[in-house]
Amino acid sequence: MTTSSPLPDSSGSSSTDDEALESDAESALTNLPQEILLHIAKQLPTVLDVFVLRQACRSLYNRLGPSSGTLYYHFLNNCNGPHRRRFLHYQKNQDYFTFTKDILSGKIDGCGICLREVKAHTAVDAYKGGIFYKRVCKSCGRANFKGIHYPQILQFYNLILGK
Numbered sequence: 001m002t003t004s005s006p007l008p009d010s011s012g013s014s015s016t017d018d019e020a021l022e023s024d025a026e027s028a029l030t031n032l033p034q035e036i037l038l039h040i041a042k043q044l045p046t047v048l049d050v051f052v053l054r055q056a057c058r059s060l061y062n063r064l065g066p067s068s069g070t071l072y073y074h075f076l077n078n079c080n081g082p083h084r085r086r087f088l089h090y091q092k093n094q095d096y097f098t099f100t101k102d103i104l105s106g107k108i109d110g111c112g113i114c115l116r117e118v119k120a121h122t123a124v125d126a127y128k129g130g131i132f133y134k135r136v137c138k139s140c141g142r143a144n145f146k147g148i149h150y151p152q153i154l155q156f157y158n159l160i161l162g163k
Contacts, residue, residue: 038068070090
C-alpha cells in the first residue's frame with residue numbers, strides 16, 4: 001500500500017488544502033467577537049505588537065483602530081512597570097489611540113515601547129544599526145537595545161571638557 005503526498009500544481013504551490021487551512025485560520029481570527037479580539041490583543045507584550053497585528057488584514061486594521069479605546073487605555077495604564085498611570089479613569093471622549101500614536105511618533109514625551117511617561121532628561125536614545133530608532137525609558141533601553149545613548153551624560157561630559 002502506498003501513501004500519496006500532495007503534489008505541487010503547475011504554479012509550484014502545494015495543494016489547495018494548505019490554502020484552505022490558511023484561509024480558515026485568518027477567517028477564524030477576523031470573525032471573533034470584538035471583546036475576545038480585544039482580550040487577545042491585550043495579551044500582547046507591547047502596543048507595537050498591536051500595530052503589527054493591525055497590518056495583518058483590513059478587518060483587523062479597522063477593528064483594532066481608534067474605536068478600540070479600551071485597548072489603548074490598557075497599554076497607556078499598563079501596571080506591569082513601576083510607573084504611574086497616565087489616566088486615572090477611562091473616559092469615552094478621550095482619544096487614547098491618537099495619544100498612543102503621538103507617543104510612538106515622538107510628538108509626546110514617553111517611552112516608545114512601554115508608553116511610560118519619560119521626560120527628555122531621563123530618556124535614552126536607542127539606535128538600531130547605528131541609526132536613531134526611538135526614545136525609550138532606561139529599563140526598556142537596557143532590555144531591548146545594545147546601542148544606547150544617554151544624552152544627559154554626554155551633555156555633562158561636554159560641559160566638563162568645555163566642548
